[in-house]
Amino acid sequence: MEQQRVRVGIVGPTGYAGMELVRLLAQHPYMDITYLAGSGAHTGPIGDALPHLRRLSKLPPVSAFSANACAESCDLAFVALPSGESGSIAVELAQRGVRAIDLSGDLRLPGDVYRTWYQREPVADDVLARAVYGLPELNRADVSAASLVANPGCYATAAILALRPLVDWVKSKRVGPVVIDAKSGATGAGRAAKQNLQLGELANDFYPYRVGAHQHTPEIEQGLDGVFQILLTTQLLPIPRGIFVSAYVSLDPDLAADIHARYASFYESAPFVDVLPPGHVPHIKSVAGTNDCQVSVAWNERTGILQVFSAIDNLGKGAAGQALQNANLMCGFDETTGLTETSLWT
Numbered sequence: 001m002e003q004q005r006v007r008v009g010i011v012g013p014t015g016y017a018g019m020e021l022v023r024l025l026a027q028h029p030y031m032d033i034t035y036l037a038g039s040g041a042h043t044g045p046i047g048d049a050l051p052h053l054r055r056l057s058k059l060p061p062v063s064a065f066s067a068n069a070c071a072e073s074c075d076l077a078f079v080a081l082p083s084g085e086s087g088s089i090a091v092e093l094a095q096r097g098v099r100a101i102d103l104s105g106d107l108r109l110p111g112d113v114y115r116t117w118y119q120r121e122p123v124a125d126d127v128l129a130r131a132v133y134g135l136p137e138l139n140r141a142d143v144s145a146a147s148l149v150a151n152p153g154c155y156a157t158a159a160i161l162a163l164r165p166l167v168d169w170v171k172s173k174r175v176g177p178v179v180i181d182a183k184s185g186a187t188g189a190g191r192a193a194k195q196n197l198q199l200g201e202l203a204n205d206f207y208p209y210r211v212g213a214h215q216h217t218p219e220i221e222q223g224l225d226g227v228f229q230i231l232l233t234t235q236l237l238p239i240p241r242g243i244f245v246s247a248y249v250s251l252d253p254d255l256a257a258d259i260h261a262r263y264a265s266f267y268e269s270a271p272f273v274d275v276l277p278p279g280h281v282p283h284i285k286s287v288a289g290t291n292d293c294q295v296s297v298a299w300n301e302r303t304g305i306l307q308v309f310s311a312i313d314n315l316g317k318g319a320a321g322q323a324l325q326n327a328n329l330m331c332g333f334d335e336t337t338g339l340t341e342t343s344l345w346t
């Protein structure tokens with residue numbers, strides 16, 4: 001039977017996450033890009049704003065966003081605007097019958113938690129309640145039935161996937177705070193010009209930022225069912241893309257005994273999570289340009305601490321790739337459709 005085609009829109013195609021969506025969706029076998037829109041700062045052929053997309057000459061021109069035009073031309077829309085702008089547009093589209101995936105932080109947290117960590121007003125609670133948190137490895141069935149999805153944050157994705165297999169197991173035990181040391185490439189900060197992202201500032205340097213106040217802290221705790229209190233350090237790496245998480249968990253030695261086998265079994269049916277063989281560690285280069293998450297575990301008997309490492313591409317599994325994985329599920333396609341690229345190793 002022929003697969004029904006889906007008309008998709010991208011709001012924010014000139015941003016880093018949006019342009020990665022264009023690249024992925026242009027090759028999708030069952031989805032057609034029928035709408036591209038932004039703030040109005042760039043209009044016309046996408047190749048004029050983004051030279052690497054010039055060959056995609058059949059795409060619709062970029063226009064200034066209009067909810068009416070989007071609703072008329074799309075069955076599903078990806079909204080990839082800055083937090084504070086994005087969520088309300090995704091909600092409006094969903095209310096008009098367009099399945100919507102919001103890539104920002106606007107719909108991921110309860111309103112009061114959002115207000116504290118993002119320091120701005122959330123959308124209404126009843127609307128937030130409709131948004132499904134789009135991490136398919138946790139809630140594939142809910143995503144498949146959703147019309148409004150909150151795509152997870154990049155650090156949150158890497159950290160939750162690293163630690164989630166421990167949740168059910170440690171529930172009955174008292175576990176101390178989990179330390180998460182997380183690093184991101186510069187595209188994680190978006191494309192708008194900022195002084196700290198200029199080459200002269202970023203090159204040959206490495207430092208933590210938003211210490212004790214990073215907005216992904218509550219998202220990670222929520223994704224781990226509140227079982228762990230976490231201490232998160234986020235750091236900017238002088239590379240364009242990639243996230244690397246090192247997490248440290250004090251663990252009962254009984255639980256640590258067959259840790260690798262437990263991780264492998266937890267992710268057995270998750271096509272994008274690769275639990276590496278003992279002795280191997282993830283590499284950012286291994287996941288560049290993919291929707292993969294590499295995970296490895298190492299039990300340190302001397303200290304009683306479990307080290308868990310994970311790596312993703314912040315624009316792949318951390319944003320656009322994951323959004324497409326969610327869209328595939330919402331449309332009834334295999335979740336890997338259009339996402340089977342092997343790493344660029346770059």
Ligand SMILES: NC(=O)C1=CN([C@@H]2O[C@H](COP(=O)(O)OP(=O)(O)OC[C@H]3O[C@@H](n4cnc5c(N)ncnc54)[C@H](OP(=O)(O)O)[C@@H]3O)[C@@H](O)[C@H]2O)C=CC1
Nearest residue numbers: 012014015016017038039080081082083104188190191319
């Ligand atoms: N970059 C990453 O690794 C990740 C990003 N995210 C989230 O995804 C979202 C997009 O991120 P990213 O691509 O990095 O951001 P960018 O800053 O690179 O791009 C933002 C886009 O939003 C558009 N835009 C801004 N304001 C408006 C508006 N009022 N109406 C319509 N369009 C508007 C811009 O369009 P124009 O050029 O026309 O002004 C631009 O295309 C953010 O919420 C971010 O937090 C989540 C996970 C990872």
Ligand SMILES: CC(=O)N[C@@H](CCC(=O)OP(=O)(O)O)C(=O)O
Nearest residue numbers: 083103104105153154184188189
């Ligand atoms: C390197 C860098 O700056 N990364 C961004 C993460 C972007 C993101 O996922 O933020 P939202 O929760 O708003 O979607 C940051 O730390 O804020």
